[in-house]
Amino acid sequence: MWRHIGIVTAAWVVLTTVLEMVVANVNIYPVAASEEANLIDEAFQTLMYLAIPVFTLVVVIIVYxxxxxxxxxxxxxxxxxxxxxxxxxxxxxxxxxxxIFVIFNPGLTGLKELASHPAAQLEIQVEAEQWHWNVSYPQYGVYIEEAEEMFLPAGQAVRVELTSTDVIHSFWVPAFRLKQDAVPGQVNNLYFTPNRIGNFDEDFMYRVQCAELCGTGHARMRMRLAVVEPENFEEWIAQIKAEQ
Ligand SMILES: [Cu+2]
Structure with a gap:
C-alpha cells in the first residue's frame, strides 16, 4: 500500500512541478490591451495555479x-x-x-476591483443592430452608422453606453477581456481603459465582436479596433467630421 502511495505522490509532485513551471513561464494569453485585461489574466493565472495540483492528482491516480x-x-x-x-x-x-477560496479570491475581490472604475473621460454610445454597430462619440458630435472601425485613445477611461434596436447582441473585445450584452430597451454600461497601442491589422484580438447569437449575420458582426495615441485619435475624429 505505502509503495503505491509513494509512487503516486512522486509522480504527482513531478507532474505538478512541471505544469506549474510551464504556466508560470509560458505566456498563454492573447494580447492584453486594457487595464481590466490584466486583472482578468491575473485571476485566470491564480485559478490555473490552484487547479493544476487537483488536475494532476486525479490524472496520476487514474493512470496509475x-x-x-x-x-x-x-x-x-x-x-x-x-x-x-x-x-x-x-x-x-x-x-x-x-x-470557497476562489469564490472570494479572485472571484469577489476581482469583481470589486473591476467595479471601481475611474470617471470616464470618453463617452461612446454603441447601438447594436442586425448585423452591425452604430457608434457615436457625443462629446465630439460624431455619429457613425454601420461603423467598420472604432478608434480609442490609449490611457483614457472610457464608458460605453450600450443598447440594441432589435435582438440581444453582445459587445466583446477579446484584447480587453470584456463582454457586455446589448439589450433592446435597456442601456448597459461598460467601462475600460485601453493601455496598449495596437490595431486589428496587427492583431485580430483588437476587434469588437458580437458574442451573442443574433441571426444569420452574427459571425460577420464585428468592427476593427484601433488603440492609438490621443493626438492620433483627435486626428481620426477630425477626419470623420470632415467627411460628414
Ligand atoms: Cu450576434
Whole structure:
C-alpha cells in the first residue's frame, strides 16, 4: 500500500512541478490591451495555479490505477474496490475549501476591483443592430452608422453606453477581456481603459465582436479596433467630421 502511495505522490509532485513551471513561464494569453485585461489574466493565472495540483492528482491516480490494478486476463476482474471514508472526507474538504477560496479570491475581490472604475473621460454610445454597430462619440458630435472601425485613445477611461434596436447582441473585445450584452430597451454600461497601442491589422484580438447569437449575420458582426495615441485619435475624429 505505502509503495503505491509513494509512487503516486512522486509522480504527482513531478507532474505538478512541471505544469506549474510551464504556466508560470509560458505566456498563454492573447494580447492584453486594457487595464481590466490584466486583472482578468491575473485571476485566470491564480485559478490555473490552484487547479493544476487537483488536475494532476486525479490524472496520476487514474493512470496509475489503470496500469497497476487492471485485470491480467479475460477472466480476471482486477483488484476489488474498497471504500475509504478518510480519503473521501479529505478529498471533499480540500476541494470544497479550494472552491470557497476562489469564490472570494479572485472571484469577489476581482469583481470589486473591476467595479471601481475611474470617471470616464470618453463617452461612446454603441447601438447594436442586425448585423452591425452604430457608434457615436457625443462629446465630439460624431455619429457613425454601420461603423467598420472604432478608434480609442490609449490611457483614457472610457464608458460605453450600450443598447440594441432589435435582438440581444453582445459587445466583446477579446484584447480587453470584456463582454457586455446589448439589450433592446435597456442601456448597459461598460467601462475600460485601453493601455496598449495596437490595431486589428496587427492583431485580430483588437476587434469588437458580437458574442451573442443574433441571426444569420452574427459571425460577420464585428468592427476593427484601433488603440492609438490621443493626438492620433483627435486626428481620426477630425477626419470623420470632415467627411460628414
Ligand atoms: Cu450576434
Amino acid at each position: 490505477s489503470l496500469l497497476r490494478f487492471r485485470g491480467r486476463g479475460p477472466a480476471d476482474e482486477g483488484s476489488p474496490f474498497r471504500r475509504n471514508t478518510g480519503v473521501a472526507i479529505a478529498w471533499l474538504t480540500i476541494t470544497a475549501g479550494l472552491s
